[in-house]
Amino acid sequence: MTKKLELTLACGNYDILRPLIDGTISPDGIELNILTGSDSATRHWRFLRNREYDVAECSASTYIIARDQGLPFRALPVFPHRRFRHGFAYINVNKGIKKPTDLIGKKVGVKFYQVTAILWLRGMLEHEYGVPHNSIEWYAELDEDMPFTPPPGLKFTKLPDDKSVEKMLAEGELDAVLHPDIIDPIVDGDPRVGLLFQDPKAEEKAYFKRTGIFPIMHVLGIKEEIVEKYPWVVPNLYKAFDDAKAMTMKRLRNPRIVPLAWYQEAWDEQAALLGPDPWEYGLTPQNRNNFETLVGYSHEQGLISRKIPLEELFLEVSQGRKRGRFRT
Structure with a gap:
């Protein structure tokens, strides 16, 4: 039997991650030990200060600061948490x-x-x-x-x-x-x-x-040594998170599963204003504007020494143009 790479992932217990958490979807070649018990502030501290997890949902602001300070962390353009403030x-x-x-x-x-x-x-x-x-x-x-x-x-x-x-x-x-x-x-x-x-x-x-900004709160952080030793992990993780989000959004489209009287209307209102996928991953033009604005705020407020380009903050997740969805 082929042995999978074992990684520990710390994240929030969100519906958007549910297919990963319950094992319906798993990244190719990776066995995830998923921890959801910590609150956000504790998880971020334990990842960035103590290096306890291989992969973690991480504060966007403090990840930017960690990169500016040269700490050995990278991130995938996966944004598990957004919120207007x-x-x-x-x-x-x-x-x-x-x-x-x-x-x-x-x-x-x-x-x-x-x-x-x-x-x-x-x-x-x-x-x-x-x-x-x-x-x-x-x-x-x-x-x-x-x-x-x-x-x-x-x-x-x-x-x-x-x-x-x-x-x-x-x-x-x-x-x-x-x-x-x-x-x-x-x-x-x-x-x-x-x-x-x-x-x-x-x-x-x-x-x-x-x-055009629906503020990004968190990114998917990963230890740099894992990226260097197993570069194939990056696109495989990204695809799994993206597939989990797609599966969740398809499930949530059914108003029968949510006990809210005007759920359908709330869903339609969101789509009319924010577009068909306001939780999109990847460095799309809208996400670039979103994150570049945050980097600008961080630099302006003296948290980082320079405006860090997004290419230095996020790993490349592409498997090639129009690739990754062919039949096996």
């Missing part, structure tokens, strides 16, 4: 913040400064709403994924362990918080906390119409 800017409602420019000069908390969601939000606030990132006092709760020295001119404070940005926001110690998740005060209905954008969906739709 206007709905994740929170304010203390008693601070007189009515519009984005009211954040200028304010104290704004983040879980940690490098996280992709916050990089997108800082860039959007600066370029779409006129809020320079260095006009804000930043307060970070967690250690950064990558070693971080605040660039000159950045007002940055690392909070002590007994401080939480969510609690500080509710109690008025912070004016606003940018966060990758829905924060507890919102879930609990705390009247002291609200949204910066009162209709985030409308803002997000308008943003997409202006930019």
